[in-house]
Amino acid sequence: MIPSVLPTYNRADLTFESGEGSWMIEADGRRFLDLGAGIAVNVLGHANPVLVEALTTQANKLWHVSNLYNITQQQALADKLVAATFADTVFFTNSGTECCELAVKMARKYWHDKGQPQRVEIIGFEGAFHGRSSAGIAAAGSEKMTKGFGPLLPGFVHVGWGDLKALEASITENTAAVIVEPVQGEGGIRPMEDADLKELRAICDEAGILLIADEVQCGVGRTGKLFAHEWAGVTPDIMMVAKGIGGGFPLGAVLATEDAASGMVAGTHGSTYGGNPLACAVGGAVMDVVTDETFLEDVNRKAGLLRQKLEGLVAAHPDVFEGVRGAGLMLGLKCAKPACTDVVAAGYNNEVITVPAADNVVRLLPPLNITDDEISEAVNRLDKAAAQVAAQA
Numbered sequence: 273m274i275p276s277v278l279p280t281y282n283r284a285d286l287t288f289e290s291g292e293g294s295w296m297i298e299a300d301g302r303r304f305l306d307l308g309a310g311i312a313v314n315v316l317g318h319a320n321p322v323l324v325e326a327l328t329t330q331a332n333k334l335w336h337v338s339n340l341y342n343i344t345q346q347q348a349l350a351d352k353l354v355a356a357t358f359a360d361t362v363f364f365t366n367s368g369t370e371c372c373e374l375a376v377k378m379a380r381k382y383w384h385d386k387g388q389p390q391r392v393e394i395i396g397f398e399g400a401f402h403g404r405s406s407a408g409i410a411a412a413g414s415e416k417m418t419k420g421f422g423p424l425l426p427g428f429v430h431v432g433w434g435d436l437k438a439l440e441a442s443i444t445e446n447t448a449a450v451i452v453e454p455v456q457g458e459g460g461i462r463p464m465e466d467a468d469l470k471e472l473r474a475i476c477d478e479a480g481i482l483l484i485a486d487e488v489q490c491g492v493g494r495t496g497k498l499f500a501h502e503w504a505g506v507t508p509d510i511m512m513v514a515k516g517i518g519g520g521f522p523l524g525a526v527l528a529t530e531d532a533a534s535g536m537v538a539g540t541h542g543s544t545y546g547g548n549p550l551a552c553a554v555g556g557a558v559m560d561v562v563t564d565e566t567f568l569e570d571v572n573r574k575a576g577l578l579r580q581k582l583e584g585l586v587a588a589h590p591d592v593f594e595g596v597r598g599a600g601l602m603l604g605l606k607c608a609k610p611a612c613t614d615v616v617a618a619g620y621n622n623e624v625i626t627v628p629a630a631d632n633v634v635r636l637l638p639p640l641n642i643t644d645d646e647i648s649e650a651v652n653r654l655d656k657a658a659a660q661v662a663a664q665a
């Protein structure tokens with residue numbers, strides 16, 4: 273018999289009932305250190321008092337207003353995002369995959385309105401993840417996500433991760449845009465080199481096509497800059513943001529330059545919930561915290577500390593781990609022989625939460641406000657987990 277919850281997930285048998293900061297408390301009372309943060313969502317940890325205050329204050333005033341009217345909290349958050357980034361304008365969504373839908377529509381409408389309606393193709397990279405909607409799975413293109421769901425949304429082309437020669441060769445008079453995660457998340461924590469991202473921007477400029485950055489996972493302070501593309505000193509034309517921006521409340525945003533957004537006039541797009549007052553009140557509070565200079569400095573310092581400790585962990589368990597990779601507090605442990613899922617499961621036995629990714633990588637995406645002591649304790653627990661995995665092998 274089919275479970276009452278559609279069984280599209282292979283769930284671990286863990287039931288978390290509450291959370292505080294970097295900790296999640298299981299129904300049986302065990303306290304888990306959370307290096308997953310709901311997959312890069314809980315950027316300020318669980319039950320953060322600042323976010324609880326923002327949410328409850330708004331909850332006592334007004335939950336939902338249609339986008340037929342002005343929404344004060346939405347306007348305020350858009351102003352903050354525009355002030356802090358390359359973008360001139362923002363559309364709010366409820367998830368990352370909805371950002372992909374709009375990014376694709378925006379890029380195609382741009383060319384339609386510029387009198388080149390044949391420019392519909394979007395070039396993406398292998399190993400990418402852009403969400404589970406029809407545009408999302410077509411944009412990422414991996415058989416794992418697309419098989420059985422045809423006919424796929426047409427107009428997507430794929431090249432190898434970081435293969436800029438192949439990318440250049442695949443640009444035609446039908447190309448609208450390139451879509452890239454500056455750090456691939458689901459694909460196994462694979463950062464694009466700064467020099468490559470710079471070159472990708474130059475290739476797009478030369479061809480006159482749009483660059484879409486998918487920062488759903490790597491954005492909102494995760495890599496130690498507000499957005500990951502900032503490390504390369506270049507900007508996209510369109511950016512997808514979700515996960516961390518709501519700190520745990522469902523919220524996403526598509527940011528764009530005035531030119532890239534020029535086709536999206538009244539009536540061309542919409543959302544019932546997108547930019548909802550509750551979501552934007554929380555998003556505004558998240559932005560206030562993460563845009564503070566000292567906050568990001570601290571993220572970078574702690575990222576160095578975690579990385580150093582993980583290098584030690586790898587050195588201590590060469591049979592389990594091959595190396596550490598990633599950027600900021602978006603780190604991956606590449607596993608040697610054992611399956612990353614076995615390492616994650618051994619983590620559960622030692623009350624530390626990590627997330628598996630492709631390419632046999634264990635993902636570490638802790639809350640950005642994790643403390644130094646929690647980092648030490650987390651790596652101690654990973655050390656025990658690794659010893660157990662080594663003993664099983």
Ligand SMILES: *Cc1c(COP(=O)(O)O)cnc(C)c1O
Pocket residue numbers: 366367368369370401402403404453457458486487488489490514515
């Ligand atoms: C998670 C993710 C998405 C999809 O976001 P949802 O909120 O699950 O729809 C898109 N792109 C990237 C890079 C992601 O990590």
